[in-house]
Amino acid sequence: MTRQNVAVSDCTSRIGMGRLASSKSALFSTAMPEPLPALGGHIAIPQRRLSKKLETGGARVCAWVDSMRASSPTRIKSPASLSGNEEQSSWTLRHPSALQKLEQIISVSRGKQIVMFLDYDGTLSPIVQDPDRAFMSREMRDVVRDVARYVPTAIVTGRCRDKVYSFVRLAELYYAGSHGMDIKGPSKGQKCHKGNQAVIFQAAAEFLPMIDEVYKALRNKTSSIPGAKVENNKFCLSVHFRCVDEKRWAALAEQVRLVLSSYPKLKLTQGRKVLEIRPTIKWDKGKALEFLLESLGYGNSNDIFPIYIGDDQTDEDAFKVLRDRGQGFGILVSGAAKETNATYSLQEPSEVKEFLRGLLVEWKRLSLQLGQDQGV
Numbered sequence: 619m620t621r622q623n624v625a626v627s628d629c630t631s632r633i634g635m636g637r638l639a640s641s642k643s644a645l646f647s648t649a650m651p652e653p654l655p656a657l658g659g660h661i662a663i664p665q666r667r668l669s670k671k672l673e674t675g676g677a678r679v680c681a682w683v684d685s686m687r688a689s690s691p692t693r694i695k696s697p698a699s700l701s702g703n704e705e706q707s708s709w710t711l712r713h714p715s716a717l718q719k720l721e722q723i724i725s726v727s728r729g730k731q732i733v734m735f736l737d738y739d740g741t742l743s744p745i746v747q748d749p750d751r752a753f754m755s756r757e758m759r760d761v762v763r764d765v766a767r768y769v770p771t772a773i774v775t776g777r778c779r780d781k782v783y784s785f786v787r788l789a790e791l792y793y794a795g796s797h798g799m800d801i802k803g804p805s806k807g808q809k810c811h812k813g814n815q816a817v818i819f820q821a822a823a824e825f826l827p828m829i830d831e832v833y834k835a836l837r838n839k840t841s842s843i844p845g846a847k848v849e850n851n852k853f854c855l856s857v858h859f860r861c862v863d864e865k866r867w868a869a870l871a872e873q874v875r876l877v878l879s880s881y882p883k884l885k886l887t888q889g890r891k892v893l894e895i896r897p898t899i900k901w902d903k904g905k906a907l908e909f910l911l912e913s914l915g916y917g918n919s920n921d922i923f924p925i926y927i928g929d930d931q932t933d934e935d936a937f938k939v940l941r942d943r944g945q946g947f948g949i950l951v952s953g954a955a956k957e958t959n960a961t962y963s964l965q966e967p968s969e970v971k972e973f974l975r976g977l978l979v980e981w982k983r984l985s986l987q988l989g990q991d992q993g994v
């Protein structure tokens with residue numbers, strides 16, 4: 619047995635312990651090899667450290683597996699003094715439902731230019747097992763189309779831009795694919811936009827050959843793990859483990875670690891049951907949001923009100939940008955209490971649809987009123 623094999627099987631047995639420990643508490647966490655933050659968002663696993671410490675790869679893989687088990691964004695653990703329900707209610711007080719606060723949201727955004735940013739998976743479409751079948755409903759498409767008639771609207775996603783376009787099929791939107799590393803403007807004119815040119819920005823163009831190479835290597839190395847799926851998102855990759863038996867997560871993580879150890883210019887982050895591999899450049903959904911605001915001519919405007927709706931750790935970068943700018947707000951789509959920079963929450967995509975519909979009712983009323991005031 620090789621050293622790597624030993625590491626993986628050690629970890630696998632620890633996973634068993636983990637399950638036991640989670641019901642009986644203790645032991646498991648004290649056996650942690652080296653504290654590692656959850657793999658979320660830009661909490662990248664430093665590849666330099668990784669390659670220097672290949673000999674401790676097993677320990678690292680165990681830490682990854684721990685993180686894979688945590689949800690994304692990280693769930694808030696209730697302190698012993700609070701029950702799960704109490705924690706949930708206190709979280710909802712801190713991040714109230716955007717549906718319940720609709721009137722307040724409409725009132726604070728009045729007179730400002732709203733710009734709408736929408737994540738795709740888990741926000742516009744429900745999470746499903748097969749990433750190739752994450753379709754959005756016709757009702758959701760209709761609502762998003764209507765929203766884009768009133769305000770500039772962008773889809774910001776970890777997916778490959780072409781792929782998300784094949785799901786959304788609305789030419790009037792902006793699309794920021796590959797976690798914002800691939801941005802294109804609408805191909806159909808919209809009255810809110812300045813001109814009709816397709817803004818093209820690719821933050822990581824030089825990484826294309828490397829990403830392609832790693833895609834092939836990962837496909838090859840993970841092909842024997844049932845349920846594992848590697849998705850090529852052009853400037854980044856997704857290694858899905860939603861359909862992989864938990865007992866095999868360590869083996870999968872180990873293969874990913876082995877491949878990445880030869881690519882110090884790539885980093886690993888985590889989404890919902892997915893390991894995401896991307897260039898170590900300082901670009902994320904937050905930067906994409908800023909880039910789009912700038913492109914729309916609102917970079918220095920005080921009269922804008924950006925709204926970003928997303929469900930995943932990678933959306934936190936955008937929530938944080940809005941919080942730091944003090945403009946607009948983020949809405950986290952989550953039914954559970956999670957650590958977030960978003961201001962409001964919505965439980966699931968159907969609530970996203972209701973929220974957007976609620977805004978539309980108000981915008982339609984306003985434009986009717988404007989028409990009447992102008993005697994149209």
Ligand SMILES: O=P(O)(O)OC[C@H]1O[C@H](O[C@H]2O[C@H](CO)[C@@H](O)[C@H](O)[C@H]2O)[C@H](O)[C@@H](O)[C@@H]1O
Pocket residue numbers: 737738739740744745746747748749750752774775776777849851856858860889890891892894930932
């Ligand atoms: O930024 P997003 O639009 O939220 O994209 C993030 C990842 O979404 C997709 O994976 C997620 O949705 C799948 C379909 O529901 C689900 O099977 C998977 O477990 C989720 O992680 C997409 O396939 C990934 O490439 C994106 O990175």
